[in-house]
Amino acid sequence: MKTEIIISGFGGQGVLFLGDLIAYAAVKEGYYVTWVPSYGPESRGGTCNCQVIYSDKQIGSPAIAHPDILIVFNQPSLYKFLPRLKTNGFLFYDSFLIKEPPAREDIKIVGVPAFQLSKMGNMAMLGAFLAVVDQIKSETIFQILEEKLKGDKTKFIPINKEAIATGMDFVKSQER
């Protein structure tokens, strides 16, 4: 099993953090993992992306040509990466920020108005990812949040969990 994910959006939307969280959770679940950020002049407002791979075998190239899963938070990212998404791959896109629906019929499309559902749109999208893809356990994510948000930051745990739950509930409600 090997899953390759590209996550892309504006700097400040929590793109790198979202990828990092998924990657770290995969490490905790015993996978081999790589996470590569786009680095450089990306700042708030600029575009930025990261590439996450988790696999039960050692990982060769940490760079992804054709992702299994694409998570995008803005139109330029959709244009840039959609052609590279594998057939039967998953596209998660913020349907609140991206008005134009993606034009591909050979993929599974999950539209989540992430930044409308929550101020923490990246966490809402994480909820959708966890529910739909079903490879990473949400308990592992919660465990990491508790590990990372200590001391003064403990107060942020509930709102993060809430945002994740909102995303999960949203995709479940769509399925019905």
Next chain:
Amino acid sequence: MSKLYMKGNEAIVEGALRAGLEGFFSYPITPASEIIETFASKYFADREREKRGEKPLYPKFRVFMQMESELASINAVMGGASIGCRVMTASSSPGISLKQEGISYIAACELPCVIVNIMRGGPGLGSIQPEQGDYFQAVKGGGHGDYRLIVLAPNSVQEMAEHTMLLFNLTNKYRNPGMLLADGYLGQMKESLEFPEVPIEEYEKPWAAGNMELDGEQHTIEFLFLTPEPMVEAKKRLLEKYKTIEANEVRYETYKVDDAKIIVTAFGTPSRVAKAAVDLAREKGIKVGLVRPITLWPFPYKIYTNLTSNQVDRVLVVELSFGQFVEDVRLGVEGRAEVRLFPKFGGIVPTEEEVLEKIMELV
């Protein structure tokens, strides 16, 4: 689950501190900045611990300085190494160019230290994306004069830590500067790892400046000879040392070479891609293997010589530059096999499928 997860740049810091680093001097530059950043946070966290009356986590790590320039950094390293301390600096390609004069002087004075180069695109300011264009500079010189750096080429976050520790052992063993040569991908990438167990070797340094209490003698470190005779002696000593290192410290990895007719060879990030491509080609029944140099100097010429003597007749070289590493491969192959180069430059890493395609062209 004891698996850790960190950036390559952070793993270097962890490795250096476990190797007993005493001083770090550097100036930040993308994509190596997390090294100085992580050192700073560990250093100042320890000072906070001391203020609270607690023991520092890294009691040996007493000096951290963000210097005003790369030149200052390398010369501070020279100073630290002169008095026998374990010291290190880190930068990326343009910054390493600035350090070259100092590196030549350090090599002349036979001072052990570790220099990290997280390579980005060049020449000039180039780009901040990964390349391997500093190969010649690292293994053939870069500064002036006859000298050699011990150059290690990690290809994973785990090896970023492991090779840093190993490099402290080697540089101290041989009184020689060493370079950890990694591309930007390895510095920036986070990866799962298990922290390597590398026994740290301690060496006496009776030559170090300032150790007067040892023998009452004044120790000076210098390398300037105005007449040929002492210069000849000094250079003979250097040459002998380099020969010893070449004889004893060559390291490389081979993968599926036993029955291989074709070998792919690469170092750093491209070697991971190449390894995966070897697996893809094996699935198609192609007899192909991988040779990955771990020490770029001393270079593992012999493995290429041995493999191409009566087994392998085609060699594919994958590197993130116009074709520098390929020259050393050719020196090892000595015309016994066809050597084909697959250069990828400008900040793009080849895909596994692209390397597979190049392998298939050789079949």
